[in-house]
Amino acid sequence: MTLHPNDFLKSEAVAATGPAVARRRKMRPAAQTGEPVVPQSVRGRFRRLKWAMVALCLGVYYVVPFLRWSRGAGQPDQAILFDLAGLRFYIFGLEFQPQELYYLTALMIAATIALVLTNTLSGRIWCGYFCPQTVWSDLFQLVELRLEGDRNERMRQLHMPMTLARRARKLLKHVIWLAIAFGTGGAFVLYFADAPTLLGDVFTGQASVAAYGAILTLTTTTWLLAGFAREKMCTYMCPWPRLQGAVWDPEALVVTYRDYRGEERMSAKKAAAARAAGRPAGDCVDCMACVHVCPMGIDIRNGPSIACINCGLCVDACDTTMGKLGRQRGLIDYESWTNIERGRAGQSRKPVRLLRPKVVALSVALLAIVAGVALSVSARGTLHLGVSHDRNPIAVMLSDGSVRNAYEVRVETLAGVGGDLTLEVAGNAPLHVAVIGGETSDSGRVPISLGSGLSRQFRVTVAGETALEGDLVFTLIQTASGESVSVTNFFKLP
Structure with a gap:
């Protein structure tokens, strides 16, 4: 039977083929009986x-x-x-x-891609x-x-x-x-x-x-x-188990039971007698060790399950039993579903391909996002400037015939950057700049004192003739390094 990825969406474990697996068993895992795990x-x-x-x-x-x-x-x-x-x-x-x-x-998107990538390689x-x-x-x-x-x-x-x-x-x-x-x-x-x-x-x-x-x-x-x-x-x-059908990969290395080797299940004595009589006998002795160690309370021998977290503890339990019986380890192991189906068909195991198209595509996408974030962070400046125009009133006519607009200006610097800054305002005509509670200037340049690594929000007024109408360019300049950042706003008439 071929397993379809959507089968992972079932609430019950997917049953493997074979009458020995399909039959009702006396000892069931806790996940099916409602008992505490x-x-x-x-x-x-x-x-x-x-x-x-x-x-x-x-x-x-x-x-x-x-x-x-x-x-x-x-x-x-x-x-x-x-x-x-x-x-x-x-x-x-x-x-x-x-x-x-x-x-x-961006980093959350990268983390999601990384999670899908790990699932493509080795399930949960x-x-x-x-x-x-x-x-x-x-x-x-x-x-x-x-x-x-x-x-x-x-x-x-x-x-x-x-x-x-x-x-x-x-x-x-x-x-x-x-x-x-x-x-x-x-x-x-x-x-x-x-x-x-x-x-x-x-x-x-x-x-x-x-x-x-x-x-x-x-x-x-x-x-x-x-x-x-x-x-x-x-x-x-957790929503992740329900997404398995969308990202499931038949070549991912997941914890799987090699039923073609383990069935029919019977004790070691009965298996020896069956083999001596020429009847089929599997390596699984139905010791339930794999079920008892499972933190999810499932039986991996029933096939892939959305509840399996791929922790490998059942692999350890089964390998211990196989070692005591002198049988080959790996009855339960990290294996691809492709190789499970090949084993059922009597074909030899194929090495799992790590560099598959899906893996390469996810890896390239992940590296692209990480590289983009790294380049953006390394290229960003140390100054931040935000300017918003007052809306009520949008402009005021002064007694001398000039017009005044007001702005909320927010200045931020990164940690360790000096706080001696200059705010420069340039427009289509001469203007007068005033920082409420601070400096004023007819040249459009006013000094700003800002502590290292701090932010400050203050009110600035710009006044000028009606010819000043149009764009205003606010530029914040770091005195020591000369680094600057500019923001464009507007000057309106009443």
């Missing part, structure tokens, strides 16, 4: 890789707010800082302002190793394993009366979960203020209401999602 711990290369990714992701998340980056006197020295109060966003040597959010849009590999839901769920499950025992012990206690010792262990588990969740929320707010200062304020009760509110919200959501909604979040709440 209690995964068995497992050892193996993919489990070690997952722990390494957990350590890496958590290390980056908790350490980055404390990295320092020198930006000069009077500037924040936190390497990554999203200063909402000052409307500045610092990422190491780069500084962004709210009007530059188009960079964020992001979900299995890097997704925050997976990382924190693994951490919570580790606490559960250490306090309440492995799967067999917890399953045995499910329907037993609650004892004082079990209550104490469960209470301790939730205390540790809440501590981890609090650390998660606490680390998140450190990205929005100076980390060491805010950390001290949080524990001394001097932090803002907004900070405590954000910490409480993230603590609660982390505790609920990683502690109680693990596989439900990945299967039902």
